[in-house]
Amino acid sequence: MALDHVDLSIEEGEFVAILGTNGSGKSTLAKQLNAILLPTSGVCRVAGMDTRAAERLWDIRQTVGMVFQNPDNQIIAAIVEDDVAFGPENLGVPSDEIRRRVDESLAAVGMTSFRGFAPHLLSGGQKQRVAIAGTLAMKTKCLVLDEPTAMLDPVGRREVLETVRRLHRESGITVVYITHFMEEAAAAQRIVVMEDGKIVEDGSPKAIFGRVDAMRKRGLDVPLAAEVAWKLQKQGIQLPENIVTNEELAVALCR
Amino acid sequence: MLTDITIGQFFPGTSILHRLDPRAKLLLLLVLMAAIFVFDTPGGYAVLTGLALLLAATSGVPLSMYFRSLRPLWWILAFTFLIHLCATPGEVFFHFWIFDMTKEGLSRGFFLCLRLTLLILFSSLLTFTTSPLSLTDGMERLLRPLKVVGVPAHELAMMMTIALRFVPTLIEETDTIMKAQQSRGADFSTGNALKRVRHLVPILVPLFISSFRRADELATAMEARCYRGGEGRTRMKELHVGGIDYAAAGVTALLFAAMGAMKMAGI
Structure with a gap:
C-alpha cells in the first residue's frame, strides 16, 4: 500500500514541506492532491471537492498546479511563452486573456526576457520556473512541487526555492513542497515526515529538526546547523533549543 | 557535435512570404503544384519559373540554400534527362554507340527536369519562410474540417x-x-x-x-x-488571414488566368 491511513489537512496559504525517504509515499500523496491518482479507500478533498467526482476533475486540476522533478519532461511547447499558455488554452480561456495571464506569470517568476526562447536553451532552474509559470497561468491556488530541485545544480535550487517563497509571501499561494534537501524544508512553515506510506511526524521545522536522533533513525538528514548544535549540546555546551538555520547557530554561538 | 543540428530549415525574416498566413501559403503551394502539371506549355512554365525566381529572390533566404535543396535531386534530374534524350523517337541529331539522341527528347527531358525543379523550389519557398510551429498550426486549421471523416x-x-x-x-x-x-x-x-x-x-x-x-x-x-484533447481548446496565438493573403490569392488567380489563356492559344 503506497498510502496508509494518511490523515492530513493543509490550510489555505500554508507552506508545507514533505520529507521522507524514497518509497515513503511522498509522490503518491502529491499525485492524490490533483486527482492524477485517486484514493482506493477514504476521501481526498481539494477546496471542498472530492477528487473522485469526475465532473469536478478539471476544477481540481486548475486549483492545484503541479511541478514535477524532471524539468525536461513537463515542458510541452517548443517556445517558452507557448508552454506557459498551454494550461489556459486547455481551459478554453479567450486568447487576449491568455496573453495577459502569460505575461503576468512570466513576470512573477522573473522569466519575461526568455519568453521567445526554446526550452532546451534554458538552465534547469529556468525550466522549473517556466513550469511554475505554467501553473500560475491557470490561476492555481495551490502549488504542489514534487522534488523540483532534485536534478538541479545549487544555483538552480536557490532560484526555484526563492521563486516559490516569493510567490507564497506575495501572492499567498498555498505551497506543498516535496524535497530531499533539509535546508529547503527549513524554509517551510510546517514539515510533514512520511515513512512507509504513513505520516510519522507533523510539526514546525524547529520541532522536527530539534530531534536529530529521531530523524536519523528514519534515514533522514537535518540541516547542518541543527546537527552542529545537537553535537555541541552532547559535548555539554549550553545552547538554546531548536536551532535550525545557520544564522540562529551563529547568533547562539556568539553569545 | 550532435547538438549543432538545427531543426527544420526555417530562416526568420520579414519578406512578403514570411508575412503570409501559413494556411494561405499551404493552399497556394498546393495550387501552384497543380499548376505545374496543368499548364504544361512553354508559356506556362515561363510564368511559373519567373514566379519561383522572383519569390526566391525577394524571400531574404540565401540563394545558395535553394541550390542546396536541389542537390539530393541532382542524379535523378540527370538520369531523367538522359533517358528522355535517348529514348524518345524523333529526329536524330547525335548518334553514339547504341544511343540516338533526338530533338524531341531534348525538349521533353528539359521540361520534365524543369517540372521537378519547380516542385522542389516551391516547397522550399514554403519551408524556408515558415517556422515549423506555424506550419503545424496551419495544417491543424486546414485539416480541421476533415475531422468529420475521422482525420x-x-x-x-x-x-x-x-x-x-x-x-x-x-x-x-x-x-x-x-x-x-x-x-x-x-x-x-x-x-x-x-x-x-x-x-x-x-x-x-x-x-x-x-x-x-x-x-x-x-x-x-x-x-x-488540464489537457483533454482538442475539444473546447483555445489558442493564445490565433491565426489571422489579412489583406496580404487575399492579395497573394488574387495574384495567383491572375497568373492562372494568364497561363490558361496561353495554353488555349497554344503558347
Whole structure:
C-alpha cells in the first residue's frame, strides 16, 4: 500500500514541506492532491471537492498546479511563452486573456526576457520556473512541487526555492513542497515526515529538526546547523533549543 | 557535435512570404503544384519559373540554400534527362554507340527536369519562410474540417509540436549515451556497414527506453495542466488571414488566368 491511513489537512496559504525517504509515499500523496491518482479507500478533498467526482476533475486540476522533478519532461511547447499558455488554452480561456495571464506569470517568476526562447536553451532552474509559470497561468491556488530541485545544480535550487517563497509571501499561494534537501524544508512553515506510506511526524521545522536522533533513525538528514548544535549540546555546551538555520547557530554561538 | 543540428530549415525574416498566413501559403503551394502539371506549355512554365525566381529572390533566404535543396535531386534530374534524350523517337541529331539522341527528347527531358525543379523550389519557398510551429498550426486549421471523416487534426498537430520540442532534447541525450558507451570502449566509427548498424543497438535501446519514460511523465504533466484533447481548446496565438493573403490569392488567380489563356492559344 503506497498510502496508509494518511490523515492530513493543509490550510489555505500554508507552506508545507514533505520529507521522507524514497518509497515513503511522498509522490503518491502529491499525485492524490490533483486527482492524477485517486484514493482506493477514504476521501481526498481539494477546496471542498472530492477528487473522485469526475465532473469536478478539471476544477481540481486548475486549483492545484503541479511541478514535477524532471524539468525536461513537463515542458510541452517548443517556445517558452507557448508552454506557459498551454494550461489556459486547455481551459478554453479567450486568447487576449491568455496573453495577459502569460505575461503576468512570466513576470512573477522573473522569466519575461526568455519568453521567445526554446526550452532546451534554458538552465534547469529556468525550466522549473517556466513550469511554475505554467501553473500560475491557470490561476492555481495551490502549488504542489514534487522534488523540483532534485536534478538541479545549487544555483538552480536557490532560484526555484526563492521563486516559490516569493510567490507564497506575495501572492499567498498555498505551497506543498516535496524535497530531499533539509535546508529547503527549513524554509517551510510546517514539515510533514512520511515513512512507509504513513505520516510519522507533523510539526514546525524547529520541532522536527530539534530531534536529530529521531530523524536519523528514519534515514533522514537535518540541516547542518541543527546537527552542529545537537553535537555541541552532547559535548555539554549550553545552547538554546531548536536551532535550525545557520544564522540562529551563529547568533547562539556568539553569545 | 550532435547538438549543432538545427531543426527544420526555417530562416526568420520579414519578406512578403514570411508575412503570409501559413494556411494561405499551404493552399497556394498546393495550387501552384497543380499548376505545374496543368499548364504544361512553354508559356506556362515561363510564368511559373519567373514566379519561383522572383519569390526566391525577394524571400531574404540565401540563394545558395535553394541550390542546396536541389542537390539530393541532382542524379535523378540527370538520369531523367538522359533517358528522355535517348529514348524518345524523333529526329536524330547525335548518334553514339547504341544511343540516338533526338530533338524531341531534348525538349521533353528539359521540361520534365524543369517540372521537378519547380516542385522542389516551391516547397522550399514554403519551408524556408515558415517556422515549423506555424506550419503545424496551419495544417491543424486546414485539416480541421476533415475531422468529420475521422482525420485527427488536433492530435496530429500536437504530435508534431511535441516531436519538434523534443528533437533537441533527444539529440542531447543521444550525445550523452554515445559518450557513455564510448567511455566503456564502444566503437562507432570502424567496420563495414553491417557492423556499424550493429553498433547502433547500444545507443538505440537506452534512447528508446528513456523516450518511453519521458512520454509517460509528459502525459502526466499534460493531464496535470488540464489537457483533454482538442475539444473546447483555445489558442493564445490565433491565426489571422489579412489583406496580404487575399492579395497573394488574387495574384495567383491572375497568373492562372494568364497561363490558361496561353495554353488555349497554344503558347
